[in-house]
Amino acid sequence: MKAAVVTSFTEPLEVQDREIPEPGPGQVLVHLETCGLCHTDIHAARGDWPVKPSPPFVPGHEGVGIVEKLGEGVTNRTVGDRVAIPWLGYACGECRFCISGRETLCEQQKNSGYAVDGGFEEYAVASASHVVAVPDGVSAFDAAPLTCAGVTTYKAMKVASLVPTEKVAIFGVGGLGHLGLQYARIMGGVVIGVDVEDEKLDLATELGADYVVNAAKEDPVAAIQALGGADVAMVLAASPRVFEQAFSSLARGGRLVCVALPKDETMSVSIFETVLKGISIIGSIVGTRQDLAEVFELHRLGRTRVIAEGRKLDQVNESIEAVLAGRVPARLVFEY
Numbered sequence: 001m002k003a004a005v006v007t008s009f010t011e012p013l014e015v016q017d018r019e020i021p022e023p024g025p026g027q028v029l030v031h032l033e034t035c036g037l038c039h040t041d042i043h044a045a046r047g048d049w050p051v052k053p054s055p056p057f058v059p060g061h062e063g064v065g066i067v068e069k070l071g072e073g074v075t076n077r078t079v080g081d082r083v084a085i086p087w088l089g090y091a092c093g094e095c096r097f098c099i100s101g102r103e104t105l106c107e108q109q110k111n112s113g114y115a116v117d118g119g120f121e122e123y124a125v126a127s128a129s130h131v132v133a134v135p136d137g138v139s140a141f142d143a144a145p146l147t148c149a150g151v152t153t154y155k156a157m158k159v160a161s162l163v164p165t166e167k168v169a170i171f172g173v174g175g176l177g178h179l180g181l182q183y184a185r186i187m188g189g190v191v192i193g194v195d196v197e198d199e200k201l202d203l204a205t206e207l208g209a210d211y212v213v214n215a216a217k218e219d220p221v222a223a224i225q226a227l228g229g230a231d232v233a234m235v236l237a238a239s240p241r242v243f244e245q246a247f248s249s250l251a252r253g254g255r256l257v258c259v260a261l262p263k264d265e266t267m268s269v270s271i272f273e274t275v276l277k278g279i280s281i282i283g284s285i286v287g288t289r290q291d292l293a294e295v296f297e298l299h300r301l302g303r304t305r306v307i308a309e310g311r312k313l314d315q316v317n318e319s320i321e322a323v324l325a326g327r328v329p330a331r332l333v334f335e336y
């Protein structure tokens with residue numbers, strides 16, 4: 001089978017021929033149909049974060065495919081099921097986080113495409129307990145971006161405790177943002193899309209954004225404050241400066257939801273403003289299996305649209321460059 005492998009943090013990915021893996025106890029073998037390219041895969045391939053993966057490894061945490069083989073003891077899956085392999089590849093199921101609906105905080109978790117090989121390959125093994133069923137009516141192509149971009153922004157909107165008619169500023173209308181803005185609308189928000197590319201802002205408008213701001217052409221803080229300030233600002237662009245702009249664009253009582261994971265990890269915010277304005281700063285990491293099931297169900301019901309273009313795995317390096325240059329329509333999806 002083909003696999004796109006990170007061999008070093010400073011080299012392009014290598015497309016290699018590998019043996020099809022065997023599912024171990026509690027695992028399934030998934031014949032992948034698609035896998036989205038998340039900006040996190042780029043951070044992973046470059047070793048951007050303090051906790052680094054160990055090359056060689058296969059990135060990808062938006063893998064979707066058909067269960068082809070069951071490992072020993074697997075009873076909850078059947079050969080032929082279509083499943084998604086999300087970032088939360090495994091969690092212990094027993095710790096205080098797992099048993100209180102916060103499995104994404106589990107300290108024993110294993111992340112797909114980071115700690116264990118992910119979806120940039122034709123076959124992957126995954127924990128049977130943590131793959132998520134893709135319902136009939138959701139295509140493998142659409143399911144891929146929903147598996148990280150969708151669930152992450154859906155969960156981020158949940159933790160923002162949005163009240164209908166509140167203003168939600170989405171900083172970065174890329175893979176995550178184009179779905180995030182749809183969830184903000186579904187939950188009753190008035191949406192302000194912020195990006196530095198006009199094409200992304202046109203897409204935001206097409207997907208229902210009430211206002212758009214091009215941060216390369218005007219100061220997003222002034223533009224959003226002129227609208228009364230944002231009640232929720234969700235940061236999806238990987239730059240500390242954008243976090244600071246998002247913070248400054250908040251109204252009193254506002255919530256800054258931190259989602260992007262820039263390499264330079266420190267932001268500077270005013271303690272005085274945080275206190276006087278009663279601002280909350282919230283970190284949000286992906287979503288649970290149940291969150292993903294809800295994301296799939298919303299899509300099955302026709303409430304969301306996935307904007308993406310297909311690519312072949314051989315195009316992995318040029319695809320990464322295109323994402324970094326902001327030249328893609330929301331998401332790229334490898335099709336096998």
Ligand SMILES: NC(=O)c1ccc[n+]([C@@H]2O[C@H](COP(=O)([O-])OP(=O)(O)OC[C@H]3O[C@@H](n4cnc5c(N)ncnc54)[C@H](O)[C@@H]3O)[C@@H](O)[C@H]2O)c1
Nearest residue numbers: 039040172173174175176195237238259260261285286326
């Ligand atoms: N917290 C989580 O669970 C989680 C999950 C997935 C991804 N992420 C992180 O979220 C970030 C975004 O991922 P993505 O796949 O959507 O990336 P993306 O590249 O598809 O989207 C980023 C968007 O930000 C825009 N942008 C760039 N500079 C900007 C600026 N100064 N102001 C406003 N917009 C700007 C880009 O034009 C692009 O549209 C990455 O850092 C990724 O690692 C976090």
Ligand SMILES: [Zn+2]
Nearest residue numbers: 038040148149
């Ligand atoms: Zn992701």
Ligand SMILES: [Zn+2]
Nearest residue numbers: 092095098106
């Ligand atoms: Zn746990």
